[in-house]
Amino acid sequence: MNIYLPIAEVSVNVFVLLGLGGGVGVLSGLFGVGGGFLITPLLIFVGIPPAVAVATGTNQVAAASFSGVLTHWRRRTVDLKMGLVLLGGGLVGSAIGVQLFAWLRRLGQVEIFVSLCYVVFLGVVGALMLAESVRARRRTRRGTARRVRRHHWVHGLPFKMRFRQSNLYISAIPPVVVGMLVGVLAAIMGVGGGFIMVPAMIYILGMATSVVVGTSLFQILFVAAFTTMMHAILNQTVDALLAIVLIVGGVLGAQVGARLSPRLRAEELRIALSVLVLLVCLKLAFDLVQRPAELYNLSAVQ
Secondary structure (H helix, E strand, O other): EEEOOOOEEEEEEHHHHHHHHHHHHHHHHHHOOHHHHHHHHHHHHHOOOOOHHHHHHHHHHHHHHHHHHHHHHHOOOOOOOHHHHHHHHHHHHHHHHHHHHHHHHHHOOOOHHHHHHHHHHHHHHHHHHHHHHHHHHHHHHHHHOOOOOOOOOOHHHOEEEEEEOEEEEEHHHHHHHHHHHHHHHHHHHHHOHHHHHHHHHHOOOOOOOHHHHHHHHHHHHHHHHHHHHHHHHHHHOOOHHHHHHHHHHHHHHHHHHHHHHHHHHHHHHHHHHHHHHHHHHHHHHHHHOOOOOOOOOOOOOO
């Protein structure tokens, strides 16, 4: 059954959209990521214009994150203070990213820029995550698994704060910088940024794995909601009908993912996530270099 999307100006099968939203929702609850790194390229694959896919994808990310946060909040696995520090940086980064997105849209370079960003970021992050996860799994099998090193260069920076839930006493600068980077990515790529935030929280900030997922989703929720609002006001690229369909699938999927998360080992989760990231990267890279069906296309610039 097809539905017409007024802002995207295309007709898409509603069950395909529900499936995309549900699948990304499962990833949100399972890995602590918003799922935008998948929902945005998948929407592009099914014919949604990139500008609309980015802006509307952040709306679905917010909804899926909200559902996941509720589950983790009940388990008390959300570091609220750390989440607020990350959020402060995220809101600033999001405002910068939306302005940059609007400028690229006026130049007509949004589609190629978004695709290139995905290939670069997903390729680098996916490869690093896979390598680290494989090493961690080997250490576990050999019985030499070690905890994340807690004392490194982060502890030498000023403006230190105590995060009791995470049992950390570190500078507020790294969380703010990580939050800003995630905010920019959310605005330009339509992602929650969890594929960067989760490894950064574990390996740079030294947070305990037990609170990383819930805290990541907390920050993603508000940054994605703010980004959606900014895109709707400045760029008018949020398709409300598309967003509703994705939200329905995403909220249900996030609950399933949050319930599955405790049953899987941390190393296995990170390996699975890194493989997904690399697969999406390869698909986007292939689309950039393959011969198009139409070599030339004439269209009016509005």
